């Protein structure tokens with residue numbers, strides 16, 4: 001099956017993330033031409049992004065070249081370009097490198113950080129949605145330490161060394177835990193002139209517990225782990241306002257924290273593309289799809305992964321969680337369904353097979369719920385590491401991650417404590 005065979009139907013896939021990659025892998029060598037567009041030339045393994053931000057891993061450990069994935073697929077081509085517009089009538093997309101026609105379109109653009117319309121928070125908070133974000137955060141953390149060294153005013157030092165993470169989902173919990181470990185192990189050795197006790201990490205969560213998608217026992221244990229590491233966990237608390245100039249972060253409890261670093265991990269929303277009919281937009285800025293991931297009312301346009309809002313799955317009437325497993329399962333099934341449609345066979349509806357969830361707080365401290373088994377502590381931590389190593393794309397990435405983890409474990413350090421591209425606050 002040759003990409004240049006114009007007699008084959010043409011599928012355009014927007015996004016080479018968890019969903020898009022699974023879709024194209026399953027279409028390898030099949031009677032369909034596929035063009036994948038992504039604004040980056042790599043697949044980003046987002047679950048380990050907080051480790052890049054905290055200096056435990058380099059970006060190349062979690063990013064994998066899309067061309068390497070596609071290289072061996074005779075019917076698939078990749079274009080590094082941003083898709084800027086979709087014309088659902090003319091079956092055409094506009095991109096940063098020109099316009100392209102399609103017979104079928106699959107939108108797999110994922111999600112973006114949701115600041116819930118607060119432009120001040122959006123402007124001044126750090127986020128963790130892309131590799132450049134992670135590198136910015138890594139630089140910012142180290143720059144704050146460098147800044148604190150040259151500050152003599154106690155109040156200013158407090159503000160510089162207060163790190164506030166907003167959102168107690170897996171990303172917030174893992175980032176807060178990583179910061180607490182930096183305080184414990186990196187600050188005393190690299191910045192011995194600083195009083196490590198002056199660094200404080202806060203985790204602000206609006207709900208009554210962290211890791212709300214997990215069981216009560218895992219949530220409680222994760223909070224205990226965080227507090228053992230010295231993180232101040234503020235539950236039932238939301239952010240009201242942040243004045244970046246004065247460093248004042250006003251909380252719903254009335255408390256004001258002084259900080260130069262607010263890390264926002266309190267929500268995501270779908271990453272839509274202009275041109276789609278307005279009536280297909282559903283909750284969370286996601287596209288409403290039917291049980292086959294077909295966008296409502298559009299015969300040849302599909303959405304999969306974080307951007308898709310499916311309410312037909314009985315166990316998930318409010319849509320599926322925005323996680324990698326849903327994206328991968330939908331990608332795989334859509335490949336089969338497109339091939340079935342081309343062959344005139346019936347399509348199979350999607351139902352989510354929940355394989356579980358997990359989060360790590362720090363060394364020997366994790367919570368894991370898989371296949372109905374609930375683990376906390378050391379075993380969960382080992383399980384978390386094993387599963388993440390298995391989920392990484394490519395043998396090289398696994399080796400890099402494994403050796404970095406071993407180094408970090410035995411040295412109690414975060415190997416990549418370097419500011420290669422200084423972060424300039426807005």
Ligand SMILES: Cc1cc2nc3c(=O)[nH]c(=O)nc-3n(C[C@H](O)[C@H](O)[C@H](O)COP(=O)(O)OP(=O)(O)OC[C@H]3O[C@@H](n4cnc5c(N)ncnc54)[C@H](O)[C@@H]3O)c2cc1C
Pocket residue numbers: 014015016017018019020037038039040042043044046047048049050081082083084108109110111128129170171271273304305306307322323324325327
């Ligand atoms: C910090 C973090 C930690 C996470 N941890 C976990 C975890 O532990 N377990 C878990 O299951 N899930 C986790 N997730 C969620 C998981 O990463 C997402 O659910 C998953 O990536 C969704 O896959 P996707 O294919 O829909 O989108 P993505 O994987 O985000 O891929 C979208 C792709 O589309 C591209 N794109 C977007 N817009 C355009 C455009 N206009 N033109 C061209 N290209 C475009 C992007 O560059 C990207 O490559 C985490 C997410 C984050 C941010």
